[in-house]
Amino acid sequence: MNHSSSELPRIVVIGGGFAGINVVKALKNTAVEVDLVDKRNYHLFQPLLYQVATGELDATNIAVPIRKILWKQKNARVALGEVTNINFDKKLVQFDGGELDYDYLVIATGAQQSYFGHDEFQSFAPGLKSIDDAQEIRRRLFLAFEEAEWEADEEARRKILTFVIVGGGPTGVELAGAIKEVASETLPKEFRNIDKNSSRVILVDGGPRLVGPMPEDLSKRAKDVLEKMGVEIQLNVHVNDVNEDGVVVGEETIKAENVFWAAGVQGQDLAKTIDAEIDRGSHIIVGPDLSIPGHPKVFVVGDAAHATDAKTGKPVPGLAQGAIQTGRFVAQIIKAEIEGNAPSQRPEFSYYDKGSMAMIGRGNAIAAIGKIHYGGFLGWVSWNLLHVMFLIGFRNRFKVMMDWLWNYMFRTRRSRLITGDPEVHIKKLYSEHDKRKE
Amino acid sequence: MNHSSSELPRIVVIGGGFAGINVVKALKNTAVEVDLVDKRNYHLFQPLLYQVATGELDATNIAVPIRKILWKQKNARVALGEVTNINFDKKLVQFDGGELDYDYLVIATGAQQSYFGHDEFQSFAPGLKSIDDAQEIRRRLFLAFEEAEWEADEEARRKILTFVIVGGGPTGVELAGAIKEVASETLPKEFRNIDKNSSRVILVDGGPRLVGPMPEDLSKRAKDVLEKMGVEIQLNVHVNDVNEDGVVVGEETIKAENVFWAAGVQGQDLAKTIDAEIDRGSHIIVGPDLSIPGHPKVFVVGDAAHATDAKTGKPVPGLAQGAIQTGRFVAQIIKAEIEGNAPSQRPEFSYYDKGSMAMIGRGNAIAAIGKIHYGGFLGWVSWNLLHVMFLIGFRNRFKVMMDWLWNYMFRTRRSRLITGDPEVHIKKLYSEHDKRKE
Numbered sequence: 001m002n003h004s005s006s007e008l009p010r011i012v013v014i015g016g017g018f019a020g021i022n023v024v025k026a027l028k029n030t031a032v033e034v035d036l037v038d039k040r041n042y043h044l045f046q047p048l049l050y051q052v053a054t055g056e057l058d059a060t061n062i063a064v065p066i067r068k069i070l071w072k073q074k075n076a077r078v079a080l081g082e083v084t085n086i087n088f089d090k091k092l093v094q095f096d097g098g099e100l101d102y103d104y105l106v107i108a109t110g111a112q113q114s115y116f117g118h119d120e121f122q123s124f125a126p127g128l129k130s131i132d133d134a135q136e137i138r139r140r141l142f143l144a145f146e147e148a149e150w151e152a153d154e155e156a157r158r159k160i161l162t163f164v165i166v167g168g169g170p171t172g173v174e175l176a177g178a179i180k181e182v183a184s185e186t187l188p189k190e191f192r193n194i195d196k197n198s199s200r201v202i203l204v205d206g207g208p209r210l211v212g213p214m215p216e217d218l219s220k221r222a223k224d225v226l227e228k229m230g231v232e233i234q235l236n237v238h239v240n241d242v243n244e245d246g247v248v249v250g251e252e253t254i255k256a257e258n259v260f261w262a263a264g265v266q267g268q269d270l271a272k273t274i275d276a277e278i279d280r281g282s283h284i285i286v287g288p289d290l291s292i293p294g295h296p297k298v299f300v301v302g303d304a305a306h307a308t309d310a311k312t313g314k315p316v317p318g319l320a321q322g323a324i325q326t327g328r329f330v331a332q333i334i335k336a337e338i339e340g341n342a343p344s345q346r347p348e349f350s351y352y353d354k355g356s357m358a359m360i361g362r363g364n365a366i367a368a369i370g371k372i373h374y375g376g377f378l379g380w381v382s383w384n385l386l387h388v389m390f391l392i393g394f395r396n397r398f399k400v401m402m403d404w405l406w407n408y409m410f411r412t413r414r415s416r417l418i419t420g421d422p423e424v425h426i427k428k429l430y431s432e433h434d435k436r437k438e
Numbered sequence: 439m440n441h442s443s444s445e446l447p448r449i450v451v452i453g454g455g456f457a458g459i460n461v462v463k464a465l466k467n468t469a470v471e472v473d474l475v476d477k478r479n480y481h482l483f484q485p486l487l488y489q490v491a492t493g494e495l496d497a498t499n500i501a502v503p504i505r506k507i508l509w510k511q512k513n514a515r516v517a518l519g520e521v522t523n524i525n526f527d528k529k530l531v532q533f534d535g536g537e538l539d540y541d542y543l544v545i546a547t548g549a550q551q552s553y554f555g556h557d558e559f560q561s562f563a564p565g566l567k568s569i570d571d572a573q574e575i576r577r578r579l580f581l582a583f584e585e586a587e588w589e590a591d592e593e594a595r596r597k598i599l600t601f602v603i604v605g606g607g608p609t610g611v612e613l614a615g616a617i618k619e620v621a622s623e624t625l626p627k628e629f630r631n632i633d634k635n636s637s638r639v640i641l642v643d644g645g646p647r648l649v650g651p652m653p654e655d656l657s658k659r660a661k662d663v664l665e666k667m668g669v670e671i672q673l674n675v676h677v678n679d680v681n682e683d684g685v686v687v688g689e690e691t692i693k694a695e696n697v698f699w700a701a702g703v704q705g706q707d708l709a710k711t712i713d714a715e716i717d718r719g720s721h722i723i724v725g726p727d728l729s730i731p732g733h734p735k736v737f738v739v740g741d742a743a744h745a746t747d748a749k750t751g752k753p754v755p756g757l758a759q760g761a762i763q764t765g766r767f768v769a770q771i772i773k774a775e776i777e778g779n780a781p782s783q784r785p786e787f788s789y790y791d792k793g794s795m796a797m798i799g800r801g802n803a804i805a806a807i808g809k810i811h812y813g814g815f816l817g818w819v820s821w822n823l824l825h826v827m828f829l830i831g832f833r834n835r836f837k838v839m840m841d842w843l844w845n846y847m848f849r850t851r852r853s854r855l856i857t858g859d860p861e862v863h864i865k866k867l868y869s870e871h872d873k874r875k876e
Contacts, residue, residue, distance in 0.1 A: 041856045058496045060853040067628035077630055080584035097588040131857055146518035150535040190505035415498040418479045
């Protein structure tokens with residue numbers, strides 16, 4: 001159903017991530033009706049997700065109900081639901097709560113984890129895209145130490161305490177650093193049979209260097225710092241298999257009970273169902289105005305889009321900044337046309353690189369802002385300030401800052417609950433033991 | 439396996455709730471080795487669980503890893519695992535991580551939800567005993583409003599927004615009050631099609647009054663306040679069925695999509711497997727020294743026990759205070775005997791009632807301390823102070839106080855994430871719609 005009855009132009013936005021939220025907010029003072037549909041009820045600050053996975057932050061501090069963000073915006077409505085079909089001819093979006101007609105459609109469905117055609121890896125190597133993913137990684141991470149504490153067999157113990165992170169981009173680097181910190185600083189004091197050298201953290205990547213999109217000197221810096229922390233790094237290697245034994249890297253099998261996947265993203269499956277060209281990673285290819293060629297009133301923004309910078313000819317990177325900028329750009333086009341502009345007057349999108357950063361470990365991060373590259377403690381301070389600034393809500397900012405300060409001072413991690421049905425994790429432990437006894 | 443090799447007396451404690459933790463902590467300076475086994479890795483502050491279920495607090499603020507509580511206590515070890523067998527003859531506890539022998543055993547396994555022989559109610563009416571339970575109730579609660587926002591059929595909408603709480607004890611009263619607050623104050627401003635009168639909250643109980651264990655004038659007070667808030671209360675009624683239509687109360691069916699169960703508790707199933715007498719609710723019957731008759735070195739404490747106050751002859755109530763007091767009492771006996779006392783010198787347990795309290799709604803709680811009964815804002819302040827005081831850790835105390843203050847001032851609820859696989863909740867929505875269309 002469609003509760004609306006006004007005569008205002010109707011905008012439907014699919015997805016409430018950085019891109020979608022910014023489209024809606026930028027239309028605040030325009031005479032339109034906006035509907036935002038998302039399959040989750042929260043907007044997620046993805047850059048901090050790895051900190052939920054490693055027990056540093058609470059999920060609620062980095063995720064805000066979408067309704068809470070938009071409740072004051074009178075021209076916006078929110079629907080929880082998964083879009084099942086888009087009909088370009090009828091200008092209709094169908095989702096499992098009903099259907100919505102539109103004058104303009106903005107697809108901001110983001111990206112999902114990609115296993116490059118090996119979806120069978122997923123159950124052995126969870127990715128990190130949602131709160132539930134983060135809680136699953138957290139569960140596996142902290143459960144491993146519980147298991148190791150009571151495991152007598154040395155070989156089994158080594159396997160339990162070996163963590164492999166596949167993918168050396170910012171997420172992989174941040175995850176590896178955080179897991180190493182937890183393993184060597186936070187947990188040993190609470191366990192009787194685990195010391196700071198009990199566990200191995202291995203970061204593997206197919207490319208020649210870490211954090212590929214960042215400048216080369218910072219890649220080297222990240223590698224040096226991680227190695228000094230004790231993270232083992234394997235570059236230029238290919239992951240051939242992930243199974244219950246561990247990871248097959250090249251010809252070698254690394255025995256590991258826990259493998260985490262941070263190797264790549266792809267567009268949502270919805271992209272394949274619409275009349276639009278997609279790239280190999282299911283991103284929808286858009287023109288310079290970010291609309292789908294042949295469908296001028298359908299835009300794609302953020303990670304869902306394969307967009308090209310009109311000035312440099314380079315692809316727009318799949319980062320928060322890209323999502324925010326493409327979202328606002330499209331909102332401006334819609335606004336201008338509703339206020340009388342002709343479609344021929346549309347500008348072309350070009351990306352403004354504000355810089356990039358990655359956290360490596362306690363008191364250490366790398367940053368590239370224009371030609372300035374730096375790291376260490378100053379990088380760490382910048383990283384923290386920047387990320388807090390972009391969080392939504394004063395209360396979340398305050399709480400996250402407090403948590404960081406506390407964790408930094410006391411080398412602790414507070415949010416370490418192993419949730420989920422205990423039957424599941426304990427039965428898993430149990431069957432592992434049984435297998436070993438056989 | 440059993441890593442221990444010392445000659446010290448060995449104490450095994452099963453369960454890390456109020457009772458178990460207090461046994462272990464009270465043995466801190468005794469020359470013993472203590473093993474605490476729990477199927478979860480966290481100690482839970484149960485009295486605040488309903489606030490996690492209603493989006494007021496984060497789970498991590500009321501749950502602390504057991505290891506974190508005990509890491510400084512050198513004579514204590516912690517194991518994550520479910521106890522599968524207790525052998526009184528061999529003095530052996532088997533759990534799924536190994537086995538532990540003991541000189542003294544303390545069973546502190548707590549209670550689980552009881553459906554009074556109707557376990558088929560459970561999937562329609564989740565209870566509230568663990569973090570996962572709380573997150574499930576939170577998911578259902580906030581999902582209902584998302585669903586109602588887009589539901590055109592009036593009858594279906596009424597069913598979606600009818601919440602029935604079964605059980606008028608402290609948990610039921612607190613849950614009903616909190617849900618009513620969320621429904622009439624927090625959410626309406628964020629939804630376009632829901633106002634403060636859209637939803638019904640119904641509290642049903644089989645007895646003649648609410649919060650049975652508290653004095654009668656406070657029961658009346660609780661009823662008056664809840665009714666003024668708009669909660670519908672049905673007393674002296676029997677729940678005959680809970681199914682997908684709702685609840686059958688007496689002969690009447692209340693159509694409700696969400697039913698929450700706060701009606702009773704029973705001991706764990708483990709109690710049935712050991713050589714001990716149990717009551718109808720599977721609580722283990724213990725003697726005046728809290729040991730199992732015939733097994734003087736096996737004690738039962740907290741909610742797992744059916745204990746009788748030696749002075750009054752009344753049963754020891756299943757409250758946090760009862761758990762703490764029985765735990766400390768047993769630790770003192772063990773300590774005294776290790777230091778030379780004879781078993782014949784054991785004291786008899788008697789319960790010291792420090793008073794009881796229940797939260798009703800925003801700025802309103804009831805309290806009975808000795809002969810003093812009061813409520814209203816003063817009750818609310820006492821309730822908050824008392825509960826914060828008993829939380830573990832300065833940081834949790836600070837955060838919880840900040841959250842309460844903020845929620846009170848801005849009438850908001852921050853922790854409202856609908857987590858879990860979106861496939862599950864969206865498919866549920868979808869199939870409901872399909873059914874209605876048929």
